[in-house]
Amino acid sequence: MQLIALIFISYTKWSCFLIKKIISTILVITFFIGCMTFPSNAVNLIPDDTELEKNAELYAYMDYNKASNEMKQVILHARNIIIFNSTWIADGYEGGILNPDGSFETLPFFSELFPDWEIPEVPNNNSSLLLRNDENHDFLNYIESTIMSYGGNPEYFNRSTFLPKAPATLFGSPFTTFTSRHFHIFAGALNLPGRNYNIGIAIENRAVLSFQNFTAGRYVQVNAAPGLTVRVFASTHCLPGTAVMRVYGV
Numbered sequence: 001m002q003l004i005a006l007i008f009i010s011y012t013k014w015s016c017f018l019i020k021k022i023i024s025t026i027l028v029i030t031f032f033i034g035c036m037t038f039p040s041n042a043v044n045l046i047p048d049d050t051e052l053e054k055n056a057e058l059y060a061y062m063d064y065n066k067a068s069n070e071m072k073q074v075i076l077h078a079r080n081i082i083i084f085n086s087t088w089i090a091d092g093y094e095g096g097i098l099n100p101d102g103s104f105e106t107l108p109f110f111s112e113l114f115p116d117w118e119i120p121e122v123p124n125n126n127s128s129l130l131l132r133n134d135e136n137h138d139f140l141n142y143i144e145s146t147i148m149s150y151g152g153n154p155e156y157f158n159r160s161t162f163l164p165k166a167p168a169t170l171f172g173s174p175f176t177t178f179t180s181r182h183f184h185i186f187a188g189a190l191n192l193p194g195r196n197y198n199i200g201i202a203i204e205n206r207a208v209l210s211f212q213n214f215t216a217g218r219y220v221q222v223n224a225a226p227g228l229t230v231r232v233f234a235s236t237h238c239l240p241g242t243a244v245m246r247v248y249g250v
Contacts, residue, residue, distance in 0.1 A: 171233035182249030193241025
């Protein structure tokens with residue numbers, strides 16, 4: 001009888017333990033399922049501008065073909081942030097950097113840095129290029145600048161202009177727009193309010209050159225056929241202020 005009672009007590013204890021373990025496991029599984037189950041609108045997968053600028057590479061290299069239409073716009077916007085904050089020259093163009101000592105440096109082609117990406121168009125409507133960083137700046141926008149002569153090279157621009165804070169994407173607004181009369185366009189700063197600046201050139205509706213953290217006294221150069229509309233952009237990640245910019249043709 002004692003043996004039977006002992007067996008019954010042991011069985012009862014084991015059954016209670018087993019039931020408790022089963023209940024505990026069910027509760028844990030239920031908890032995790034609850035944690036992982038959200039309403040469809042609870043999580044917003046579309047980042048805001050701050051998140052996008054901070055983590056542009058995370059979104060830029062997503063699979064564009066598999067993305068939703070909304071995410072495709074995010075991916076393109078992230079790519080633009082990277083594109084317009086990098087140094088390159090468009091494929092099919094010749095150009096580079098002219099240094100004060102007369103030496104010349106080439107730039108990487110766009111396709112070398114961003115294979116399978118496309119250079120976004122730069123619309124002629126300047127107002128569409130103004131981003132939030134430009135809204136508080138009243139800077140000069142010269143259209144069809146008068147060609148002058150300086151140092152033996154015909155000039156399109158040689159004067160002071162406001163150097164705004166760099167926008168997140170695109171170039172901002174051009175400080176000069178003109179119709180080219182030369183095959184080679186040179187552009188650069190003679191002096192700056194800060195250490196360096198960014199410069200970009202668009203021919204017709206296409207961005208053809210971008211250089212970040214450029215210094216005064218050097219020129220970017222790009223080939224351009226006469227008769228084409230050329231726009232030159234400048235901005236800074238440093239100190240906004242007045243800069244003297246020069247653009248000339250050869």
